[in-house]
Amino acid sequence: MDGLFKHQAEVNTLLARYGVRFGIYQDKKFIEQLFPFDVIPRTIAHDEFAQLERGLIQRVTALNLFLADMYSDKRIVREGIVPEEFVFSSSGYLPQCDGVLPAQGIYSHISGIDLVQSEDGTWYVLEDNLRIPSGASYPMIARELCRRCSPSTFNHNQLADNRDYAKLLQVTMHQVNRGGLNVILTPGRYNAAYFEHSYLAENTEALLATGNDLIVENDTLYYKEYNGKKRQVGAVYRRISDDYLDPLIFSSDSLIGVPGIFQAYKKGNVALLNAPGNGIADDKGTYYFVPRMIHFYLNEEPILQNAPTYLPFYPQDMRYILAHFDDLVLKDVAEAGGYGVVFGRSMSKERKEAFIQLLKNEPRRFIGQEIIYFRDLDILDNEQRLPRKADLRAFVLTGKTVQVWKSGLTRFSRDQESFIVNSSQGGGFKDTWVYSQAKK
């Protein structure tokens, strides 16, 4: 592996050559920047990954069952496993999706599960991203470029090939396709993850489209060709959030969505990956209930653990949070990208008082979590190895089967003191190596 380390600059030059960027908005201005890559990979042993894989499949299966239940019978609510007033107050719950059964009954086709490994080696799930999780393209292309820079490294390390993500995604789209083209729907060039949208379109042979390229007629979605012809679209991997997907159903001022697409989906004429309404399951509050969902739907013990989490919604949890405020991390359930995350211990007295008042006023809005002391991963900084906090986003694809991509996006904080690894907040990324064979 050391051979690869000499090529840090070279790999980053190649990533720049291929325009591997992400965008952020600063002061309402769109700025695209290179996503810093560190060549020291996260490595996961074959057997350890096999265990993670089982846990991820179990978790995503339960979450899909939960979504199917919530938009149909609501058995989990009726049986008191998840409190009604808690779950229906989620901003991710979309009443418009009630009674709508997506193709193959799958809601979350592409799930991004964020995990951290604690210092004792235990993996904890921190978040379930079931709406439009991004990031798979970065380790995909990074692996290809690392192989180019240091072939011997990959000759000496027997790794699971991670360049099959596009194939997995393509197969997933084909499996739910209702007849017609596969399309990746992007908000456009000035989206933070535009590189990923275009790169995945290139590699899955799906058409990259904006809302302007699509039209709904007779509850059927079409791609409008330059010459006036229309081609039916059978599956849309949409990278547009629910709010903006269809101005006729959700935000009426959306300029990036497709009027009528929800009705076409509802009629079963087009598959949407992921299905609208998934926000109810990746709400940071709902996360608390995932172990219960696994028991309820699968009658199994959860293989992967949640970080110990408290819901101020429950009075006993509220009492615990107030008593252990400085030991906890508080998260706003509606935020993402590392925003809305505060550490109790880092707040000033005034801020803490104001926050506690907010917590009491809006208990549904927050969760409290024990701080997980991540196992640090080394990064290379001017040829020095320095430890940094890092997480792992694992990608789980659900079509006819549930498959875990044998890689993932490892994000790290570039700031020594920080636990926030998100790219939008200055974090970098690493490849994730999964060894293809058990150690003998």
Place this chain on the structure above:
Amino acid sequence: MGIFSSEKISNLYWLGRYLDRTQSALKLFMDYFDLMIDGDKNTYRTFCQTTGIPDVYADKADFIHQYPFDTTNPHSVISNVNRAFDNAVVMRDTLGSDTLAYLQMVLYDLRSAESNEERLMIGMQNAIDHLLAFWGCLDDMVDDEATRNTIKLGKQVEHLELDLRLKRPRSCLQRDYKRLENRLLHSFLPYDQALIDTIEPMLLQDSVDHENALMLLHQLLVV
């Protein structure tokens, strides 16, 4: 043939135009820069007049710094590269990352040229090399004929337009007209045959009416 929306066709066509505009601008700039190394320091004014761009430059040094690199000036080289890139980056799925990378490198070449005046011409030469590599990659790696033809159609329209603006010799006009005509025949985009029938004899005359030909050329395609 690939499947294209009208927006994508427009992207491909304008990509071709901006690529050619960039390449021409780089070549012309290098010629005039060379003349000014040890010649008349006001030669840049002729450059502005000839190419029809506003002369907003205080002096030679200002021109050398601003014309290639001023992102706020729509006539600058970098603005043309940026417009080409804007049209290309949304076509990654069609062009492929390998082809697109050459245009990305043109941007890096210009940034590198900006940082060191002594290396200005080398940086520009590198940019031209990468532009040519883009064209080679397009031919070699992009299978879809419609994609290639649409970009090249944009390139030929742009090229003939510049010939007319610069009042280049008749032989040059005829050569570039033939290239455009050939591209049009292979294109699937609708064009006005009557205009073609009018433009061609105009370019064969001893005294070419450049202004009129330019006006007709503008009407040839609506993309």
